[in-house]
Amino acid sequence: MNINLTLFAQMITFAVFVGFCMKYVWPPIVNALAERKAKIAEGLAAGERGHQEKALGEQRALEVMKEAKATAAEIVGQAQKRATDIVEEAKVDARTEGDRIVAAAQAEIEREANRAREELREKVATLAIAAAEKILKKEIDIDIHRSIVDDFAKQL
Amino acid sequence: MSSAETLTSQQYIQHHLTNLTLGFHPEHGLGFAHDSAEAAEMGFWAINVDTMFFSILLGSVFIWLFRKVAESATAGVPGGAQNFVEWIVDFVEENVRGSFSGKNPMVAPLALTIFVWVFLMNLMDLLPVDLIPHLFGQLMAVFGADPHHVYLKVVPTTDPNATFGMALMVFFMVLYYSVKMKGVGGFLGELTLQPFGKWGMPANLILEGISLLSKPVSLALRLFGNMYAGEMIFILIALLYGGGVVLDGTAGVLQFVWAVFHILIITLQAFIFMVLTIVYLDMAHQEHH
Numbered sequence: 001m002n003i004n005l006t007l008f009a010q011m012i013t014f015a016v017f018v019g020f021c022m023k024y025v026w027p028p029i030v031n032a033l034a035e036r037k038a039k040i041a042e043g044l045a046a047g048e049r050g051h052q053e054k055a056l057g058e059q060r061a062l063e064v065m066k067e068a069k070a071t072a073a074e075i076v077g078q079a080q081k082r083a084t085d086i087v088e089e090a091k092v093d094a095r096t097e098g099d100r101i102v103a104a105a106q107a108e109i110e111r112e113a114n115r116a117r118e119e120l121r122e123k124v125a126t127l128a129i130a131a132a133e134k135i136l137k138k139e140i141d142i143d144i145h146r147s148i149v150d151d152f153a154k155q156l
Numbered sequence: 157m158s159s160a161e162t163l164t165s166q167q168y169i170q171h172h173l174t175n176l177t178l179g180f181h182p183e184h185g186l187g188f189a190h191d192s193a194e195a196a197e198m199g200f201w202a203i204n205v206d207t208m209f210f211s212i213l214l215g216s217v218f219i220w221l222f223r224k225v226a227e228s229a230t231a232g233v234p235g236g237a238q239n240f241v242e243w244i245v246d247f248v249e250e251n252v253r254g255s256f257s258g259k260n261p262m263v264a265p266l267a268l269t270i271f272v273w274v275f276l277m278n279l280m281d282l283l284p285v286d287l288i289p290h291l292f293g294q295l296m297a298v299f300g301a302d303p304h305h306v307y308l309k310v311v312p313t314t315d316p317n318a319t320f321g322m323a324l325m326v327f328f329m330v331l332y333y334s335v336k337m338k339g340v341g342g343f344l345g346e347l348t349l350q351p352f353g354k355w356g357m358p359a360n361l362i363l364e365g366i367s368l369l370s371k372p373v374s375l376a377l378r379l380f381g382n383m384y385a386g387e388m389i390f391i392l393i394a395l396l397y398g399g400g401v402v403l404d405g406t407a408g409v410l411q412f413v414w415a416v417f418h419i420l421i422i423t424l425q426a427f428i429f430m431v432l433t434i435v436y437l438d439m440a441h442q443e444h445h
Binding site for chain 1: 175177179195196198199200201202203204207208211212215218219222223225226227229230231232238241242245246249261262264265266268269273315316317318320321322324325
């Protein structure tokens with residue numbers, strides 16, 4: 001239990017251990033701890049950010065969906081309107097076409113009637129002349145009386 | 157108690173309290189001291205080989221373990237050893253941050269070294285008191301030495317050389333940083349100009365001088381005293397062995413109870429030494445205290 005040289009030897013030993021610890025032991029461990037702390041903080045921040053982004057994305061998706069729905073409704077509305085228009089147009093067209101056909105038929109009838117009337121007129125004239133010829137026989141000169149009969153026939 | 161026939165209780169205790177001292181004896185020349193009187197006669201220029209051996213061994217264990225972890229320290233998921241080391245480092249760092257207000261990269265590693273090294277040296281106290289000294293005696297007997305004169309103290313902190321060695325280094329650091337931070341004038345002013353102002357200079361010097369000098373003394377003696385007393389109780393308990401079944405049983409129970417209690421003491425003493433070192437250095441760094 002004497003104080004002797006051991007005292008100095010212990011002081012040197014102590015200094016050496018402290019020096020070694022300070023240079024080679026403490027810094028790497030503390031650095032690793034600090035680095036891990038930074039990493040964890042970063043991870044937490046990233047998680048928080050992801051959370052926010054997810055909420056934002058959900059909101060955006062909702063908006064897009066709402067917009068799409070509105071567009072679809074609009075398109076359907078337009079299509080319905082267009083369909084009504086087409087039907088309406090077709091109705092008008094059909095009516096016009098019908099009128100046209102009726103008009104054409106009436107014109108045809110008129111023309112046929114005219115032609116028949118013309119034919120009848122011709123035939124009446126011929127018949128009248130033939131009859132007159134038979135009745136009058138010789139007293140009638142065809143070339144002279146022809147114009148008279150034609151005039152008459154025209155008045156029919 | 158080993159060799160009960162040949163040793164009295166007093167001799168047994170004396171044997172356990174004597175260091176393995178290597179030195180130059182005025183009559184016997186260079187060699188190991190054969191008893192404590194011879195060790196005393198060797199004077200200052202002798203060395204306690206057992207204290208040196210065990211303190212360096214335990215310090216190397218500390219440095220080896222922590223260096224191994226430091227080399228492979230990652231910021232990723234830590235393994236078992238790294239976890240353990242980080243736990244201690246974190247604990248020390250927290251204490252330094254709590255008690256030390258200045259900026260000095262040396263304080264935390266110093267505190268770590270003190271805490272772990274002192275703890276390991278104290279831990280040797282939990283080994284059965286006769287185990288290593290007895291084995292060492294038998295080993296030396298092979299080389300022709302008388303085992304009764306082969307001394308070995310396995311707990312370096314029961315040697316005042318070890319505790320005063322650390323405390324003096326801390327004291328020198330306190331002086332160095334006091335002068336470095338406050339200048340020679342500031343340091344001397346702190347010693348002489350308070351608490352009574354400049355007219356009470358002698359009284360101030362006596363008060364502050366005692367307060368300054370008591371730091372290393374109390375630091376060293378507290379650790380030494382606790383460990384020495386703890387070791388002494390283990391030795392006294394060990395004296396009960398060999399006295400019949402009842403005494404052996406009592407000794408066994410007592411030894412166990414004291415060992416359990418001692419776990420608290422060795423940790424506490426290592427912690428106190430570390431905290432006081434931090435506090436003393438903090439005071440050395442502060443402009444006013």
